[in-house]
Amino acid sequence: MTTKATTFTCPTCGKQRPLHERVHADRLHRSVVARLRSDSPNWDGTLTCREDARRCRIALLRETFETQRGGVATLESSVLERMAERQIIAKNLSVESAGLGERVADRVASFGGSWTFLGLFSGVLLAWIGSNLFLLLNAFDPYPFILLNLVLSCLAAVQAPVIMMSQNRQSVKDRERAEHDYEINLKAELEVQLLHDKLDHLLLVEWQKLMEIQAIQTEMLEDLAPPSSRSAD
Ligand SMILES: [Zn+2]
Known part of the structure; x- marks a missing residue:
């Protein structure tokens, strides 16, 4: 009893x-077949595997990059590699791991830029100035409020680096997001291009086959016609 083979050795x-x-091979674009031939010179030109076909398409895309742009940038190279390995590029960037310091900086910056902070701070300033104006003899910081100046300077000195930290983090996140978007767009563009090539090729092959079938059918119809009508022609 023979069991049907479920695998084959790719040539x-x-x-x-x-x-x-x-x-x-007749299902593949001629540029892919040519590439397969150059990669494996002993190939008989009949069968291959999907992986090899894909590898050749990606290699052709890489060549297109090199000819059109004079080289393949790191980002583009990583997209091509992940396309070859059939990896999904899209990822959720909102899920991130920030350290404690970064999270604190974000919180402080967001609180420092809120109406709540402005309201509270105005209240403290008014209370400070007001109490020192009315408690003339017992004032802890009489006019022109030198201690208040010192407190404000210290606050500004601490707040500025915290805000800058948060802004730096934000710009890093923005850059990562832009790079990620570019990678996804590039992959989508390249995949659509591959699909177009495949479809065009398939349509061409199918069309040629249909024409052959039609020719055979016409011959068969001619054979079916009675001999008298054929001699009349
Ligand atoms: Zn193979």
Whole structure:
């Protein structure tokens, strides 16, 4: 009793692959076939596997980058690599791991830039100035409020670096987000381009096959016609 094989040895990479990953060369774009031929010179030009076909397409894309842009940047290279490995690029950037210091800086900066802070601070200032104006003899910081000046200077000195820390973090996050968006857009563009190439090629192949079938059918119809009508032509 013979069992049906579920794998095949890929002629281009020599690996055992599942049968459903087998690809006939006439289903591939001629540029992909040419690339496969140059990569494995002993290939008979019949079968390959999906992985190899994809690898060749990505390599062709890389060549396109090199010819059109004069090189492949790090970001583009990483997109191409992850495309070859069929990895998903999109990720949720809002889930992030910030350290304690960074989280505190964010909180302080967001509180320092709120109406609550402005209201509270105005209240403290008015109370300070008011109490020192009315308690003329017992004033702890008489006019022109030198201690208040010192407190305000200290507050500004502490607040400025905290706000800058928070802003730096924000700009880093923005840059990461922009890079991530570019990667996703680039991957989408390249995948759509690959799909177009595949579809165009398939349409062409199907069209040629249909024409062949039509020619055969016409011949068969001619054979079916009675001999008298054929001699009349
Ligand atoms: Zn293979």
